[in-house]
Amino acid sequence: MSTRLLSASAPFILTVLVFLALAIALFIGLGQPPLQTLAALVQFAVGDSYSLSQTLAKTGPILLCALAAAVPGRLGLISVGAEGQLHAGAIAGTAIVLLAPTWPAPVLLPLMLLCAAAGGALYGYVPGLLRARLDVNETIVTLLMNYVSVLLVAALVFGPWRDPASQGWPATMQFPPAAVLPALPGSRIHLGLLLGVIAALALHVYFNHSRWADKVRILAGNRKVGETFGLSFGFWVIVLMSVGGALAGLAGISEVSAIQGRLQQSISLGYGLTGFLVSWLSRHQPLIILPVSLCVGGLVAGSDALQMFAKVPAASAVILQGLLFAAALAVPGLLARWRNAS
């Protein structure tokens, strides 16, 4: 074992240790036996096939939302719009199912995914266009547009799209079997996760090994130089924002179709923001986003189950996520500082 490998993995190991220490402190604060609770958390995340299936079900949307932030992030853009794009995709995908619920699966499924991607893409296109043409800050626009589409979902399921048969429950009708994404039998591992993995691999190849990879890299490194050599910053802003939006839109329809079975409120457990953090932790590198999404998916699934079975409050799931991100952001920086000082 070389010392170089050791020193390269030191930030990672230390991050995990700091996170565990913080989690233990949290459990003590909550009056729970810390080690047992921690063990339960791991058990609920990866302990059996059901837990594993839950973890992977959470990994899918986190992965897609992380990619949605990473794609514009490659150009140096800060998009926090995955949450809104996820809901926009859910609305657009649901619309086609409500319009043509009787169509056969081979037509309806691709059409539904396409519409969802288009809906999400449109939701990324708008802030992209505003940035490209009017230099409006994309972070603010994506943040504000999140509220619009989340509330639009509420408006639709309380209003025109409410299923009359649901006896007042704010949701659309149940999706017909032809509109449900195929999943591994007996599990919640569905096509959405596969799409996310394929997208991550494809983006990795595109951004690192394709002939066009350097276009975005040049513009991100020095916009003026890029423009001197004929690259249009505005064009790439619009393209990358739209592609990112499309990926988040796929996450939205996957949740609706495969997990919930109908469009309703709270289809997302804050996947947009979680994905954003995953993307920034992974420095917008798709190959790093893959494992990080899995870890965070496990944490989300595990702490979700923990609040049901152990005596910890519901908010502790979010707190645990916060502790993980805080540790992951702070530890490498502090470590670098100590090394410089010594």
Added chain:
Amino acid sequence: MPDSLVQFEGVTRRFGDLVAVDNASLDIRAGEVLAILGENGAGKSTLMKMLYGLYPASAGEILIHDAPDKINGPADAMRAGIGMVFQHFSLLPALSVRDNLLLSWPRTPFWKSRRNTDTADVLATLAELAPHIDPDCPVGSLSVGEQQLVELCKVLNIDARLVILDEPTSVLTPDEAERLHGFIKQLAGRGVAVALITHKLADVEACADRIVVMRRGRVVDIAERGARSITETVALMMGQSVERKLQRPPVLEKIVPRLVLENLSARRPEMALQNVSLSIAAGEIVGVAGVAGNGQALLAEVVAGVEPLTGGDVLLDGVSIARHNPYDAVATPLGYIPEQPRDNGVVGTMTLARNLALRELAQGNRPPVTGRDLLFRFNVNPPDPMKTAGTLSGGNIQKLVSARELGGQRQAVLACYPTMGLDLAAIEMVYAAMFAQAAAGAAVLWISEDLDDLLAGCHRIAVMREGQLVALLDNSSTLTREVVGAHMIGLTETEAAA
């Protein structure tokens, strides 16, 4: 000298290899206006910034009367009664004039209120200097000239014995400049010493008591007002020719227009280009002279298709190469060496090899494999293609950009200050590459502040002032730096000859 307030003794300041100020000795006396005159980069600002404590001197001493302590920063300087007004103001536009003055006032109390008697003191100078400015008005809504007055008040409020003004009239209208000259004389009358950094002879004429001329880091002359004619002063500023082994380019046998600027107009904040027309023939080298900040940067970016134009066109062999619409992107066919290549010419996060191949990579093509040869040919240090460009020194980045732009044959070359920060050997190497381009038929547009080099290497010299081409001179043997210099600073030829 009894009344000397500040004395520079053999002060030198180096930045890496560059000697910005070289063994400068002079004194500043109470109650006088000392003009420090020189071209851009002559070391005027650096000299004064050392006095203000922004840079320590590399060698030599700065003695300040009645202030035995060493000046380690602007705070020390202010305590010693030295204040400086910079070219770029340090005002907070959103705050009122009063708050801006209070912020920099050493005696500002912990809390402030309109009834606070102390805060009235802070406005006393303002009332005297500029009674028309409302102290409750946000600074952002004032004109540039008014902002400068506020900045001046800040300095006067620290009871300055010496006020340094860095190019104070460069942003002012003629009326405002005239008023400022009046204030400066008033200040001197009250016994305050004023050091006025400028490259405008008008400032010197209006209010200087003594004139220091600096060139290339050296103090070349100190004279009382009126002791030198304008011509002598200009000659001192521009200096004598330096020996550079530049071959005068061969006379063109036939004129075939290659790079043509037709009535170019463009605009960006604080600078407008108006009706610039110029035709450069194949094989011809046309120099653009001018005091920095007179539109050369904008001209270069418009010709290179980086900045969109608002009127006219740029044609290369009859084909437009300009950016007509801000949403378009144009890949420039020119060999283009931008000014400040670290910011404008390289991608700092990418390797040298990739930076040499930006043209190809931006088009999605495979990069050529000539990287290492080019690095050696242009003497880039280290010649390691896998090194990240951002880690190179300024001079090596300049060479890197030259290697990319001049390494292969171009139809036309646009070079902005292509030798900035280079040593003598590298300068000659870059010039050789540029002249070789012309010899092979490229049209060369060469923007420079170095009149000696332009006179040695150009067929024609265009002079830019305030966004316009004010003169286009054939570089015959009778053309002198004084004539070009006079055009640069806006003197007519008869005045310059006087």
